[in-house]
Amino acid sequence: MPDQKDGIIHSATEHGTVASHPVRTAEPFRVAPTTETDVNTLSLDLVPVACISLHDTVFEFDSSFPTPDVALLLKELPGLREKHKNAKGQFPPASIFGHADPVGKDAYNKALSGRRTRAIYGLLVHDIALWQQLFNEEWHSKNVLPTMRKATGTPDGGSRNDLMKAYMTQLFPVKLDKGDFLGKGVDAKGKADFQGCSEFNPLIILSQPENDTLPHEERNAKNRPNRRVVVFLFRAGLNVNPKLWPCPVATDPSTAECVARFFGPPKTGEQRRKAGAELRAFEKTADTFACRFYDRVAGQSPCEKPAPPVPTATLEFVNDPTGTHAVAAGNPVATFVRMGLWDHAFTCGTPSTLNDDVTELKSFIGADSRRFYLRVKDTKAKDSVQVKWRTLKSDSTNLDAPADEHMTLIETGAGTGIFGSRALMLVNDADDQKQGANSGLPATFPTAGARNFDQSDHRIRRADVEGFVEAEYTPVGAAPIKVKLPVFQRNPEKRRKMSLQIFVLRVAAGGNGVIDTSPASGLWTSELREIREIYGRLGIKVDTLVAPGTIAANIVTNGGDSIVLIDAPAGINPLNVSFNPLGGANDERRLGATFPAQANTIRIFYVGGLASGNRAESWPDIDFGALPQHGSCFLRGIAATYNAAHEMGHVLTDKAAGKNTGHYVAPAGAPGTRLCADQNLMRNGTSVVEGVLESKRLYDEADADGTVQVTKILGSSFTRDF
Amino acid sequence: MADSNAAVNNADQLYAILNGENVHPVVLDSAINSFGEIAKNQVVARVAATFEPPPRGALLDRLLFIRTSGNQAEMAGAFIVNLRSPLPEARKASLQGLEKLGHAAIVQFALLSVRDESDAVVAVACQILVARAKQDPVVWKLLRSAYTARAGRQEFYLSNSILEAHGVTALTPSTK
Numbered sequence: 001m002p003d004q005k006d007g008i009i010h011s012a013t014e015h016g017t018v019a020s021h022p023v024r025t026a027e028p029f030r031v032a033p034t035t036e037t038d039v040n041t042l043s044l045d046l047v048p049v050a051c052i053s054l055h056d057t058v059f060e061f062d063s064s065f066p067t068p069d070v071a072l073l074l075k076e077l078p079g080l081r082e083k084h085k086n087a088k089g090q091f092p093p094a095s096i097f098g099h100a101d102p103v104g105k106d107a108y109n110k111a112l113s114g115r116r117t118r119a120i121y122g123l124l125v126h127d128i129a130l131w132q133q134l135f136n137e138e139w140h141s142k143n144v145l146p147t148m149r150k151a152t153g154t155p156d157g158g159s160r161n162d163l164m165k166a167y168m169t170q171l172f173p174v175k176l177d178k179g180d181f182l183g184k185g186v187d188a189k190g191k192a193d194f195q196g197c198s199e200f201n202p203l204i205i206l207s208q209p210e211n212d213t214l215p216h217e218e219r220n221a222k223n224r225p226n227r228r229v230v231v232f233l234f235r236a237g238l239n240v241n242p243k244l245w246p247c248p249v250a251t252d253p254s255t256a257e258c259v260a261r262f263f264g265p266p267k268t269g270e271q272r273r274k275a276g277a278e279l280r281a282f283e284k285t286a287d288t289f290a291c292r293f294y295d296r297v298a299g300q301s302p303c304e305k306p307a308p309p310v311p312t313a314t315l316e317f318v319n320d321p322t323g324t325h326a327v328a329a330g331n332p333v334a335t336f337v338r339m340g341l342w343d344h345a346f347t348c349g350t351p352s353t354l355n356d357d358v359t360e361l362k363s364f365i366g367a368d369s370r371r372f373y374l375r376v377k378d379t380k381a382k383d384s385v386q387v388k389w390r391t392l393k394s395d396s397t398n399l400d401a402p403a404d405e406h407m408t409l410i411e412t413g414a415g416t417g418i419f420g421s422r423a424l425m426l427v428n429d430a431d432d433q434k435q436g437a438n439s440g441l442p443a444t445f446p447t448a449g450a451r452n453f454d455q456s457d458h459r460i461r462r463a464d465v466e467g468f469v470e471a472e473y474t475p476v477g478a479a480p481i482k483v484k485l486p487v488f489q490r491n492p493e494k495r496r497k498m499s500l501q502i503f504v505l506r507v508a509a510g511g512n513g514v515i516d517t518s519p520a521s522g523l524w525t526s527e528l529r530e531i532r533e534i535y536g537r538l539g540i541k542v543d544t545l546v547a548p549g550t551i552a553a554n555i556v557t558n559g560g561d562s563i564v565l566i567d568a569p570a571g572i573n574p575l576n577v578s579f580n581p582l583g584g585a586n587d588e589r590r591l592g593a594t595f596p597a598q599a600n601t602i603r604i605f606y607v608g609g610l611a612s613g614n615r616a617e618s619w620p621d622i623d624f625g626a627l628p629q630h631g632s633c634f635l636r637g638i639a640a641t642y643n644a645a646h647e648m649g650h651v652l653t654d655k656a657a658g659k660n661t662g663h664y665v666a667p668a669g670a671p672g673t674r675l676c677a678d679q680n681l682m683r684n685g686t687s688v689v690e691g692v693l694e695s696k697r698l699y700d701e702a703d704a705d706g707t708v709q710v711t712k713i714l715g716s717s718f719t720r721d722f
Numbered sequence: 723m724a725d726s727n728a729a730v731n732n733a734d735q736l737y738a739i740l741n742g743e744n745v746h747p748v749v750l751d752s753a754i755n756s757f758g759e760i761a762k763n764q765v766v767a768r769v770a771a772t773f774e775p776p777p778r779g780a781l782l783d784r785l786l787f788i789r790t791s792g793n794q795a796e797m798a799g800a801f802i803v804n805l806r807s808p809l810p811e812a813r814k815a816s817l818q819g820l821e822k823l824g825h826a827a828i829v830q831f832a833l834l835s836v837r838d839e840s841d842a843v844v845a846v847a848c849q850i851l852v853a854r855a856k857q858d859p860v861v862w863k864l865l866r867s868a869y870t871a872r873a874g875r876q877e878f879y880l881s882n883s884i885l886e887a888h889g890v891t892a893l894t895p896s897t898k
Contacts (some may be wrong), residue, residue: 453825507845507880511887514880575849579747608845608880613783613815614744623748635882655750685743 007302019302051303056227064115067155079475086236101223114196114250327420327597348676371423381418414697514608578611603632733764762788770800779811809839845883
């Protein structure tokens with residue numbers, strides 16, 4: 001891996017490389033003495049700051065059509081642009097260069113490399129018209145429509161425009177503007193925005209004996225690194241005049257303008273292109289680019305290194321969007337995973353029971369709406385393979401790497417070379433993590449039946465909202481393959497943040513709080529932990545904040561969290577706080593007004609007792625938006641398990657009192673093994689102990705009143721961008 | 723007859739609402755405003771006459787919302803009986819209820835509750851007594867003894883905190 005002086009490679013796979021270029025130091029302008037008629041011409045260097053190379057593997061063979069794998073690289077583009085913004089907030093402009101291998105005619109390869117850059121440009125800006133041109137020129141003769149339908153789940157019969165739009169959105173959801181490119185889209189044919197370099201700038205030039213004697217397929221494989229498209233990001237703020245841009249437009253069939261830019265003596269462009277007695281690689285000899293302009297732009301680029309070899313096997317996390325509850329060749333590759341909701345986990349009853357059968361539909365993991373799987377493709381393996389899987393913290397150190405990390409993947413059909421796991425699940429609390437589960441494997445496997453934490457084929461790992469899941473497979477006789485995915489979607493970012501202001505009423509002015517606030521107390525070890533676990537399952541990171549100007553002596557901190565001790569305003573008894581239905585003094589209203597909320601923040605007030613006799617009260621906007629205590633919860637000490645998270649749930653789901661008093665009721669007609677009320681956080685009355693079967697779940701399907709908890713919570717004004 | 727039945731039915735409804743574990747503010751507000759004096763008095767009478775199972779703390783807490791001139795004495799009786807309830811929340815609600823009713827013997831009731839095993843009950847008792855203790859050395863001494871006996875015991879965090887906040891850790895009240 002190169003160090004900083006060579007740039008930073010953010011990722012490098014057989015599909016391509018994502019990298020930041022080495023930082024070039026700014027040099028002062030040096031000018032020569034001149035006569036009256038001579039002048040010095042000064043111009044800023046054309047400096048790429050980052051790059052993404054798209055290798056041959058992300059295009060259909062001998063075609064410009066990008067396959068779904070291109071998303072694996074393009075997903076990094078928004079982050080790369082963000083990373084290289086300048087101090088004024090300007091993004092680095094992009095320009096795309098396409099390259100073919102030195103086989104075939106220059107003109108043919110100029111057209112092919114140009115089409116590939118047009119395809120990528122069209123994808124990045126969602127230019128349907130450009131793709132329709134490519135369809136008419138080339139794609140109509142290829143199998144591109146089924147590929148797009150399969151990738152997007154679009155049935156036959158719709159318009160090609162809609163299909164292309166859906167495919168583009170799937171592959172690159174955050175589209176760029178034409179103004180985000182170097183030529184700013186000024187030239188209708190994309191001058192300076194995208195261009196094809198034909199076969200003039202290969203990374204490898206095979207020796208003449210290799211060209212003469214190698215079988216076609218082998219020669220083709222050796223030439224693979226040369227077939228590529230490179231997206232360069234240039235220094236933010238850079239402006240170029242497209243009219244002065246040296247490269248011909250991608251659709252120009254002539255190579256004359258390219259040849260005009262070839263190196264001159266002593267080693268000309270034509271000499272550089274020519275095969276010799278030995279293989280030459282740009283990485284070693286730096287003399288394989290014929291175009292001196294491209295050599296200046298890309299010569300130092302970390303993306304112009306040879307591609308890692310295509311592995312003999314692949315390892316992927318995959319989804320099951322069509323509900324087959326099984327792995328096959330067609331399961332889409334996951335780009336992120338989520339935590340289990342346990343929404344189809346229980347047989348409802350008193351008490352409910354956990355479904356833990358060998359069959360997937362009767363397994364709390366296999367039936368979960370957030371399930372995912374592991375898939376290995378390895379034609380050299382048969383029957384079953386072993387994959388290790390673990391979860392990582394945000395710094396990529398291990399989070400849950402049990403004593404035995406192995407998971408058995410069974411071949412999906414004899415001789416297919418495709419192996420799939422049973423469904424897997426991520427959890428985020430200790431009870432769920434330690435839950436045993438049927439491995440789902442047939443009785444012929446030694447790990448069939450119940451598997452527990454720390455054993456192989458245990459299908460659960462504990463994860464963190466900021467962490468990752470990682471898997472590792474070692475094909476026979478080859479290096480290990482690793483795959484790492486983020487927990488929750490991050491591009492575009494779907495995680496949310498939620499801030500709490502926690503107030504603890506003092507027993508008397510200057511005294512202790514009505515609850516213990518010491519570091520080992522239940523406030524931190526139970527209440528805040530439970531809140532983080534419950535909302536963390538939805539991809540919400542919870543923090544605490546204190547209003548600016550709060551007196552330091554009133555703030556209690558523990559780790560990164562803070563709460564505020566408050567004196568009860570005059571006339572409020574800290575042990576008997578009232579919202580007073582009789583309409584007189586209204587303690588909660590006064591507290592709400594005296595300690596206002598920061599923007600988009602839920603307030604939690606711990607009091608010594610509630611005059612209503614309730615364990616807790618909350619004030620969701622839907623019924624109480626006009627009151628000063630709206631968006632707040634009043635809790636009678638640390639009264640019960642999940643109590644604080646439950647009251648916050650009222651504020652977040654914002655369900656009216658008229659609908660089952662804002663509580664969860666299972667939808668009518670729901671089968672008995674899904675969406676159980678007893679396990680739901682928002683049932684009327686929370687559990688008294690923590691546990692797998694207790695009331696801590698939130699569902700992503702409509703309840704009896706049509707409220708979809710997950711949707712409501714993630715869309716609540718009390719959450720904000722991550 | 724019909725009117726009488728209606729009143730009973732109303733009382734049943736009101737009782738059911740007040741006896742809920744957690745009653746939504748909207749529901750509680752609506753209940754208190756919509757039920758008449760007869761129903762309220764009948765509910766208080768029913769609670770006062772209930773011995774087994776003992777009324778829950780939340781129900782006793784909410785009795786104060788249906789207080790009328792006609793049910794105050796019976797309500798006080800219910801609270802006094804439930805000072806010995808097996809349910810800590812009921813004992814706490816009863817002591818608080820008697821204080822809110824301004825019962826003449828509230829100091830005696832509070833003194834009896836200082837030995838309670840529930841921190842929540844002791845906390846209410848201490849809160850009632852600390853003002854009195856500043857004028858009465860006997861009460862001060864008793865509270866200080868209670869504090870000394872339980873100092874550092876996490877299960878009496880709340881009541882100890884109240885006594886600390888009012889300086890009852892000292893031998894005598896502050897003269898300031």
